[in-house]
Amino acid sequence: MGYSIKSRIWIEKDGKILLGEGRVNLLRAVGEHGSISAAAKSLGMSYKKAWSLLDAVNARADQPVISSSIGGAGGGGAKLTAYGEKLISAFDRINGNCWDYLDEQIKNSNL
């Protein structure tokens, strides 16, 4: 007894990872902070790492997920697109459902 079950899910496009838990957290942070650099800092992640992940997501998704601007007031910034918000909420919903489902499964197993 005392077993628990955990999971990680991710969405793929053409066999490559589009979106996992880490990338969703990063997208959410961009939405909250309005810039890639602030989002990276809030997650204890380097700017380069954050940018690389977002670049991959943006390139593989059916539609852009963030829009960014260089220069100007505050130096620039980045924000989520409506499609980005849609992806986040779909991922969160499916992920939560999966956790519930697995908890049920382990409960009904006889381990």
Added chain:
Amino acid sequence: MGYSIKSRIWIEKDGKILLGEGRVNLLRAVGEHGSISAAAKSLGMSYKKAWSLLDAVNARADQPVISSSIGGAGGGGAKLTAYGEKLISAFDRINGNCWDYLDEQIKNSNL
């Protein structure tokens, strides 16, 4: 369109990983080959790596998962316990159910 969803599940005991996909495959190989070294070779894995994984599983599971013997005819060997077989089949069943469930979830999302 064209998104697919993937997952990895694992069973934890006291916050530490007991069993994931790789360890289940290894256990299965031990059951098929009758020794750790043959199982490791069949999976392209070093003996040490295989032994370490099996040692962790054996230590954390509620009951031993493999039983091994040193020396003797053929040098020794290892075999699955009945509990080990039970763990494997439970994991496989839950994992398969999870895949089906997630496929359904992504189909019913509007991504």
Added chain:
DNA sequence: AAGCGTTATATTTACAAAGAAATAACGCTA
């Protein structure tokens, strides 16, 4: 009693992934 293939374990080496640092470009602000 010597040899074999195995389990069991420690130590060292290699490598890939993550992180850090450096640089350029951009467009507002003052």
Added chain:
DNA sequence: TAGCGTTATTTCTTTGTAAATATAACGCTT
């Protein structure tokens, strides 16, 4: 027009994990 904070990108360094190597012990077999 000089400065600021940001995006965007390359290169170098570090580090943590995986792999390779080495060694001992064990108990059948011949």
